[in-house]
Amino acid sequence: MSHYSVADMSDTIVALATPQGVGAIGIIRLSGQEAIQLCNEVFFGKNLHHQKTHTLHFGTLRKGDVILDEVLVSLFRKPNSYTKEDVIEISCHGSPYILQSVIRVFIEKGARLAKPGEFTMRAFLNGQMDLSQAEAVADLIASESAAAHQVAMQQMRGGFSKQIAQLRQQLVDFASLIELELDFSEEDVAFADRSELIELIHKIKNLLQQLIHSFKLGNALKSGVATVIAGRPNAGKSTLLNALLNEERAIVSDIAGTTRDTIEEQIFIEGVPFRFIDTAGIRDATEDTIEAIGIQKTFEKITQAALLIYIFDPQEMNMTEVENALNVVENTDLPVLVVANKVDLVEETKLVALTKKGQELFGENFLTISALEQTHLVKLKQRLLDLVLSDQSYLENPVVTNIRHFDALNRAEVALNQVLSGVEMSLSGELLALDIRQALHELGTITGEVTTDDLLGNIFGKFCIGK
């Protein structure tokens, strides 16, 4: 793992900022005190020292007499750049050979190859963004769905950071008051109004709980909703999956040059990714031992399921059998969608009775479809979406997607509960202050008021180079 030290900020860093490989354009990025000077030494066309910020300059990049490339140089003067330092971006021809040669020239001139995420780390350290916003940059780049993209974008642009920072500041003020009391401890004064403190803590806890609650959704949006399709052999599991996937493929028109690797078993419903967990290899139970065992085995094996679609053929199973089969699902929180398939083969009167019974038992989570005829698939998808989103709007409310934030929020809540019970027990200000400081610490790690080199190394080490 890379190790970061704030002292490194004196260096000028350089890296390839575009993906590796051959392309029309490749961008090399420099940031730091010497960025403009270093570029000026090898750039022929204009004297960059005399150029304004946010301007573009055409010229050649040379190593001695050899022209390495004809390039376009973008000039950003501090603090009006991504890192708040002087930044140069050089747009070269997208040849790995050229890009490597150009980077090498800058390293020979004294620049240092940037560590992963070092540009964004500098942006954070120079106050361009807080830590959770910096982390959202990586999430944004990794986002593969509209939902993940929107959540990351929201967080990058502020998200819950500001709220946390504000409440934390109020808590800091309280901690200061309580610590002030300690100086006057012999006089038994209370500068910090305990009821106001309790009120503030409840306010913070409300926000924390809301954010903690959002993590389940956030995680699903980021990683895809883990969905299992279960059912007897020949109930239509594969037909359903294929029907869903095919429709998806038709929607995803392939814009040449930008198609991403197809994730075979992922579909997007209104931008929300659903990941179908491969249950192949889990032997379906034979008729005799009841399909229930099949389901149980599925869940013993696949504990990360967030959603179950149970599909059955109403010609083969009645609703009581379905109910029994589902009784073995131990995780009672797991949303289950019960889907009667092949209903095009079922008589009208029987279908009415089936639907009535199904809705009695499972309410809105009972659906009739024909996977083969592709009927009612839209309804099914809408229901899947509703089950994931419940009443949460990820577009309007901040959503936590980062497990580090989730952990810190939980630890902050524990610390705040400590403070609350401390107040109740009329603990001394000294002990109270300690618990408040702990909560402040946890909240501070989210937005980066509190950091360590290890924490930064951990976070930015996962970034790509050049970001």
Added chain:
Amino acid sequence: MSHYSVADMSDTIVALATPQGVGAIGIIRLSGQEAIQLCNEVFFGKNLHHQKTHTLHFGTLRKGDVILDEVLVSLFRKPNSYTKEDVIEISCHGSPYILQSVIRVFIEKGARLAKPGEFTMRAFLNGQMDLSQAEAVADLIASESAAAHQVAMQQMRGGFSKQIAQLRQQLVDFASLIELELDFSEEDVAFADRSELIELIHKIKNLLQQLIHSFKLGNALKSGVATVIAGRPNAGKSTLLNALLNEERAIVSDIAGTTRDTIEEQIFIEGVPFRFIDTAGIRDATEDTIEAIGIQKTFEKITQAALLIYIFDPQEMNMTEVENALNVVENTDLPVLVVANKVDLVEETKLVALTKKGQELFGENFLTISALEQTHLVKLKQRLLDLVLSDQSYLENPVVTNIRHFDALNRAEVALNQVLSGVEMSLSGELLALDIRQALHELGTITGEVTTDDLLGNIFGKFCIGK
């Protein structure tokens, strides 16, 4: 194959300009009349219509209410751009999802997805560069060695284009004079001085021959010098190859983020690529049937060899045997480097005799080395380089690397020879003019004065998208 039509120039085109994949930055490029307008419709931050050329603007890119990304827009106003049209380059976060979404927005707004090489084709059609320069852009991007890079760079920046264009213009003037004679044919005048014509044609032919001659080198620099290492089993073929490769690997320090796929059997000697042809699978001859057969088989199989290294163990073979073995090489033009290996195991006096005999037979192409001890490898590499470059300096003189140019040059030479013999036979101006026109046509295809949609489609269809 893509089909290009000049009529398409009225469209505004859009494409991803950076390599596919996840990176810090991805660039989307727009070119055409509507480029600034289309971008302005989705860009929030500044009104791009009021901004100067060669300026950079930070803002958000939106689709309706949804923020697709925070971006930097580069603005280039015609004719001061790559294509000589209005050009917008949008620097996005390097997420395939975002890049695809942004391209999609522009296509919905009326831009057309660019065909491969279409930006460069427009640059050519708008007079930014001639055709051979445009082709050099692709070569530049594909270049993997210092030599290939330098040759492509030289050609992109003009190379032999200007010379050809100038001489062609003089020939055009001659053709006009001769055609003028035709209008006065009854009066038997000769506006075009035949001796001057002959002189000009010789001048052009000189250039053509020089360029045609350079193709062998150019092709080697571009594709790597096809090199075969032959010799008896245990002569040290693999040891030599590994020694060369290992040294190479030590030189190529891996700059993270820019290392390219290692081509297992390629080494660069002062930037010139040598490609070692895998002769594994070709069974070495047994002692009895003489190793000569081994070599012959090698060449029956590998006809593209440009260079042969024959390696032998002087403890096992004497020079006469080596000479005999090499006698079967039918291609007498093929440069052969004879290498006595394992000389660290040979007695001093024997070594002196061996060297004397070897140099008598093969001159400078005889070398003594120890592949295992890595002695005299520098000398060997220098000799390989000398054999390829002969007296040609690819840094000073233009080098033809493109087979299309090579073919056109040859056809032009044939046509010029026709003109010469026509003058000698005092052919009528009419027939002379025909032959000159043919030569002009061939020369014109190189620089692009003469093009067809098919030719353009052929050339630019091989470019990457976004270039």
